[in-house]
Amino acid sequence: MAAEILRLDGLSKSFFGVEVLHAVSFALHRGEILGLVGENGSGKSTTMNILGGIHQADAGSITLDGRPYRPTGPRDAQEAGLAFIHQELNLFENLSIEENIFISGFPRRLGRLPLIDRGRIGQRTRELLDMVDVRYPPATPVGKLSQGERQLVEIAKALSQDARIILLDEPTTSLTRRETEKLFTIMERLRAQGIALIYISHILGDVLRVCDTIQVLRDGHLVGGGPRDEMPIDTLISLMVGRKIENLFPPRDTEPTTVPALEVEGITQSGVVRDVSFTLHEGEVLGVAGLMGAGRSELARILFGLDPFEAGRIAVGDTTLTEVSPEACMRHGMAFLTEDRRGEGLMMEATIADNTALPSLRAYARSLTGWIARSRLEDDVAEVSRRVQINTTDYRGMLVKNLSGGNQQKVVIGKWLLRQPKVFILDEPTRGIDVGAKFEVYKIVNQLVAEGTAVLFISSEMEELIGMCDRILVMSHGEITGIHERHEFDSERILETAMLKNLADVA
Amino acid sequence: MLRTAGASGNAATRTAGGVRTRGWLERLILSEYLVFYLTTAYFLAVWPIVPEIATASSLSNMLTDMLPLLVVAIGQTFVLIVAGIDLSVTSIIAFASVVGASVMTADGGYLGGSPLAVPAGILTFLLIGGLIGWFNGFCCTRLGMPPIIVTLTGLMFLSGTAIWYTTGHSETSSIAGLPKAFVLIGQGSAYGVPNALWVALAVGISAHLLLGHTVFGRWLYAIGINRKAAEISGVPVGTAILWTFVISGVCAAIASILFTGRLETGTPVLGQRILLDIIAAVVIGGTSLAGGKGKIVWTVGGVLFLVVIDTSLKLLGMSLFVVFAVKGGVILFAAIIDAMRQRIIMRG
Amino acid sequence: MSGTAGRRLALVVLQNAPLIAFVVVLVIFASLSDRFLTLGNFTNIVTQSSHIAIMAIGITFVLLTAGIDLSVGAVMYVGVAILALYLGDLPVVVSFPLVALIGLALGAVNGFFVVQMRGLHPFIITLAMLFILRGAALWMTDTRMVFVAEPIMSLGRTSYLGVPWAIWMFAAVFALAWIVLRETPFGRQVYAVGQDPVAAGKAGINVPLVLFAVYCICGLCAALGGLVSIAQVAAASSTFGFQKEFPVIAAAVLGGTSLFGGRGGVIGTVFGAILIQTVENGLVMTNANLHHRW
Incomplete structure (x- = not known):
């Protein structure tokens, strides 16, 4: 197995006295795609938010490259080489692809003039777009791109920031099947380059298609996980649902009519x-x-x-x-x-x-x-x-x-x-x-x-x-x-x- | 009384935890009638310095200054409550003034000298206001254009058209020779009360009842607070917004009747300078530009406040510049008070 | 197929509305007055529109961030009043930059309040500034007409290479604004902030700084517009710049800049400003007596 890059160790988190994450531990390796699955409210987004520095864990620790990692804001995460791709994209439709990729820090002409070095960002954007298989000139406005293409531009942006870990949260919700397949091809290509990916999705078929390892969350607990081959779909489903239905529902005495x-x-x-x-x-x-x-x-x-x-x-x-x-x-x-x-x-x-x-x-x-x-x-x-x-x-x-x-x-x-x-x-x-x-x-x-x-x-x-x-x-x-x-x-x-x-x- | 807008003051003091007592300053800032207290305080403060302000003639002057402004501001209140804005009101005043005058004038008016001149003239005023308002509303709701663009374009177009129209009807820059009966609306009085005041009272009371006691009024607040929620609750959002523009247009036309009657001429530059005063008055009263909040009584307070300050500064022998600067300061002050109010309410 | 073609045509028409309106206006007035379509008259139009255009370029920056500035006319007046009353004896190379700086500073005040008082609409803040600044200018001038001295007046008549000074100024401001908006990181960030301020913040853009800067630029351009205007008319009455905010905003909006931010640019604004002036000029030419001037 390749070198471990990220390790979560006993992460716990409560909001207003309600525990939403309880002692969650797992590891991510270089060149691995890890699927994180669970029902709504099982703790997936909380895990993401802790990794992204939006929330801080109450207990437990994260290790990145063998060093402790305690982000206190999105900037920390970015500098540590983590990139997040959310369901709603963070792109500006009125700007071009190249401008979107470099909006956080444009390279300048002669290094110091306050003018954007169009030559350089164009060149670099072409390289990045090649990596994600998007065939558009760098100056194309993002507004003209389809949802799937925008998703790939987000990935290109992550690559431009030298991300080593890319976290994708339900990225395929608004994609067509073909676009989804393309995304998976790109993810596999990135994996081959040694980048680690965490893939969050409700669509178990997709998770089984693309992930190497799968971890299942339920009610804030990590209830199971392992290599894909050991996690067939019925195992995943019973792990996700798991709970016994107790007396949570008031009895009903009436029967439906046929009117x-x-x-x-x-x-x-x-x-x-x-x-x-x-x-x-x-x-x-x-x-x-x-x-x-x-x-x-x-x-x-x-x-x-x-x-x-x-x-x-x-x-x-x-x-x-x-x-x-x-x-x-x-x-x-x-x-x-x-x-x-x-x-x-x-x-x-x-x-x-x-x-x-x-x-x-x-x-x-x-x-x-x-x-x-x-x-x-x-x-x-x-x-x-x-x-x-x-x-x-x-x-x-x-x-x-x-x-x-x-x-x-x-x-x-x-x-x-x-x-x-x-x-x-x-x-x-x-x-x-x-x-x-x-x-x-x-x-x-x-x-x-x-x-x-x-x-x-x-x-x-x-x-x-x-x-x-x-x-x-x-x-x-x-x-x-x-x-x-x-x-x-x-x-x-x-x-x-x-x-x-x-x-x-x-x- | 509609609580959404009305009692943000006392409602805010009740939180899930129960009633909290507030200091007098906080209570004062939260009061929805703050502007009346401020006006009174200001009036009492300048009284010893300029006793003339409390004389009958000064008071009646203030009233005549205030009435047309108040009528337009009442119309604007409706539009602001649904988070719109109507910048075309002053151009409606000007355009209605010259077209209405051209119908009635004895110097070659369409109905000059006819007994029908005055009613037809008044109808012309109202129709112009209503139609322009309807057009504004149509563009904003059915075509989805932003109100500020629609009414700003209307302002520029109608101001120009009013001048162009005048040149076609008169050698001079205005249309004189209006019938006596019409002029009396702006100048005369009945039962010892100026006619203009009767008109303003009628407009104000109907507007107050419409906003506070009818389905339509409640719909407007609901749209201003949360347009989507209103739509889902079955409120005909588009139609209701369209009507606010019609109301604003008609109010501007009524104000135009009062102005025109007072000046005895139809003038294409009428009301040109008061556009920002109108919006300022409504906002000082406490109506929010963000919608969902506003009352006719507040607007009365805002207009009163501006007029009292204007008059007192003039009586104090202050020149135009002080009037301007003080107005600006007052608007900023009102805005800051509003921001403070929000912060206090947030704290709960 | 014809449906798509029709829709595409409609889109082309809508996207080029200001240009088409411009052409239509030109054709109408040219057919009404034979003096209208001459080079001399066109130079005249551009010269007269230059102060509006410069101010509209400034306000374009503000509109691109979904803000608004109603105080431009008042800033214009304050700058000119100070120039006429206190800086008249200084050489133009000193006094003009000073006035421009004053405009910048007044814009900075707007920007400060806009950034500091989140939740308060720029409409209200700049409306208050409008009254305060106009009051201040009226206080300085004592509501009397002010005049500028000879060097400035002669500047208004100066031409270089046959092109009037005002047009040079206009061209310079336009070129600079165009480059800033298109080719600098700041310019692109203005667009990003206007499109989605929250996303812009997440992308590491200093949103308050961008907002502050656009109001500074708007104030600067308002003062420059005042200078260009006063050099042409030599005297400023107490209504100088009064309600100038309306044609200035209209020029930008006619030129395709959205009041909701993120869309538009200075090329359209320039067209919008010239379009407004063309209509006014054409009306005068065709003898529609325009008493009322903006």
């Missing part, structure tokens, strides 16, 4: 979703599983009229929607809880009452003047806020930004409950909230379906879907690849359906 509440037929939008059809019934919780980028949230946004679609039909109850916009969907009794609570779900600078009232204002106003019946509105807002159990009664004074994540989410749920929705689309309803609040959200969902509401439940947490849903739809690459009934729920099988395409690629 259709939402019928979706052949919804297609190129590059996003393809031919999606399903029926959601009154009193049913229909889960949607899938990997990041499988098109789950995109589907939800299309159904609520936030994004366009090219073909297909959406019917609520027995009416087919002729116009699909948030207003129209709401008129037909739909509600939508967005995955981006801060950005789209709430007005953080406004009070609980104002947030709760917003979607329902028209119902409390005279049609001609728009005059709001304030006391009736306030009474109903208070009632619904009590129902979702927000831990304050100062609905009219408390700003939403001062609430905890769980209570904020309850405000979002409350604002839709005020409209008494018939179909409720929940996109990651428990993301970023603590266990207690999760339980309360589950209870509200159970109450709703008991009253006949139909719930579309999108989640990245497998056990949550298994614990809550009557049926689970599985999406992969914008298509529905399977529907699982409650009696046949099995997390490993669902994960397999979710990765169907990738497995096919490997085989």
Whole structure:
């Protein structure tokens, strides 16, 4: 085995008293590609952030080339020869490839003139682009490049800074299959030159395709790892899921009906979703599983009229929607809880009452003047806020930004409950909230379906879907690849359906 | 009362942990009526130095100065609440003034001498304001152009057009000979109260009710605070923003009626100098350029503050330069107070 | 296929909007007045537009970082007032650089506040500066008209190789700004900061320094614009530079510089400035009596 270049030894890290990383240790060697896999929240990004100097470990040590390495900022990491390539790229679309590569420090004419040495950066950029197989003149604006090409430019930039370790975080999310293959070829070429790479991905097929070693994280613990050949896909999946599903979910006493509440037929939008059809019934919780980028949230946004679609039909109850916009969907009794609570779900600078009232204002106003019946509105807002159990009664004074994540989410749920929705689309309803609040959200969902509401439940947490849903739809690459009934729920099988395409690629 | 914008002061004192008591200075800075306290304090401070400021004639002068400015500023408040800006208001004032005058004037106006001249003239003013506002709003919402570009272009284009239009209707640089009944709107009074004040009161009260008590008003604050969240909650964002520009245009047209009536002529350079005063007044009142925050009462305070300072400095025999410098200082002061306010709120 | 071609045509038209507008304006006025399309008149237009163009070049730097500077007209007035009142006796080679330095310093004040008071929009900061500086200038001049002495006036009439002094000045500022924006690390960093300040910070660019510098440059150019203008008109009334910020910003925006930062450049700005002056000149030529001048 080649020389060890980086060693993590017992790294631990807590945020606000919650341990997110517990005694993680592994080693990286020159000319090795190490795959780091795990579910959301398993500690992958925390590990990355500690290596990049964005967070500091509470305990444990890192050794780089046999010397202790304790970065306190991105600069330290860069100087030590670590380069990071994130899902969102750090490129300036309005500048050329060569300018992007050298923006942190341009070589100057005659060494000291304040003029950029175009000759030299052009030459050097050509060399770097050759290494990553990008055939564009160095002066091409980055805005003209595809996502995959930009990814490669980022790698060229890392090489220009003499990076010896390159960390890639979900780099293929927005790439086509062909671009992904090209990226892997380049990664293999870099490996041959002795550069070490850490590759983080949800797509196990890709990880098995390109990595030499694989380490699996779960709940902040390193639960297994080894050479690729010793880590077949079913081992990886059972390591990743691992947990037993305990009594985390409140019992539900009601059964779903067979009355259709939402019928979706052949919804297609190129590059996003393809031919999606399903029926959601009154009193049913229909889960949607899938990997990041499988098109789950995109589907939800299309159904609520936030994004366009090219073909297909959406019917609520027995009416087919002729116009699909948030207003129209709401008129037909739909509600939508967005995955981006801060950005789209709430007005953080406004009070609980104002947030709760917003979607329902028209119902409390005279049609001609728009005059709001304030006391009736306030009474109903208070009632619904009590129902979702927000831990304050100062609905009219408390700003939403001062609430905890769980209570904020309850405000979002409350604002839709005020409209008494018939179909409720929940996109990651428990993301970023603590266990207690999760339980309360589950209870509200159970109450709703008991009253006949139909719930579309999108989640990245497998056990949550298994614990809550009557049926689970599985999406992969914008298509529905399977529907699982409650009696046949099995997390490993669902994960397999979710990765169907990738497995096919490997085989 | 809409809490989002209204009670940032007392709401901010409540955090998840409970109520914290604040020092009087912090309370004062956080008060949404700070500008009224400052105006009063300033007024009381200069009173002994220039007793003339409290005479009836000086007070009534201040009022006449203030009213048209207030009406435009009220329109601007709507646009700023949705995080837009309308720089075209002064050019609307000028353009409406000359076109409206050309309809009514006895010297060859389209309806000169006709009994319909005054109502038709007033309608012309309002239509011009509304249509230009609608066009601004259309460009900003349906074509996705930034408000500052749309209205800046409008400003330059309309100012030029107003002058060009005047040359086609008059030998001089303005259009005189307006009907008596029209002039009375700017100069006369009813029940001992100037007509202009009746107009401003009507505009102010309707604007206040519209913002504070109707669905439309609440939508505007929601759009200003978080446009995406508003959209997802079913707010017709584009239409609502479009209407703010129409309101701003109509308010500018009403101000133009008051100005034109006072001067008895349609003038293509009317209001040219007050553009930045309008925006300054609204911002001093506490309305945020970033949107989501603003009230008609605050705007009244901001306009009052600027006018009191203007008048007092003039009475003190100060020249133009002091007026300018003090205005600049006041704007900077208001901005710094706002920054402090944010910092105090952040601290919780 | 025709759809793509049509779209491509639309794109070409949109990308060259200022140039096309310029040509359209030229054709219209040329057909309305036979005196319009002469070399003499064109030189005249460029000379008259040079002070706006110089100031607009300065503001282009600020707009590229997604900022704005409303104080340019006031800076212009302050510089000229100081020149006329206190520096009149100095030779031009001393007084002009001094005025330019004053502009730079006033720009630095803007830049200081913009950098220090994060979260406060440059719109408000420079609006306040506008009032303060205009007040200061009015105080210095006592609101009376100020005049510049002979050497400066004659400079306004000077030509070199048949080209008026103002155009030389304009050309020099333009060439320098063009090189700085295109060929220096600083220039490229201005674009990077305007595109994405957070990413720029991550890439190791000193974002506050870049922001500070663009306001300094804008102040400097505003003072230079004042010098070019005063050499032409010889006297400055109390409305000198008043509301100049509007045509200056309009010139840059017409020239394709985005108010959201990161897009545009000084070539477009120059076209924008000349376009504005051409319209004004053409209107005068075709006897539309323009009382109102910016």
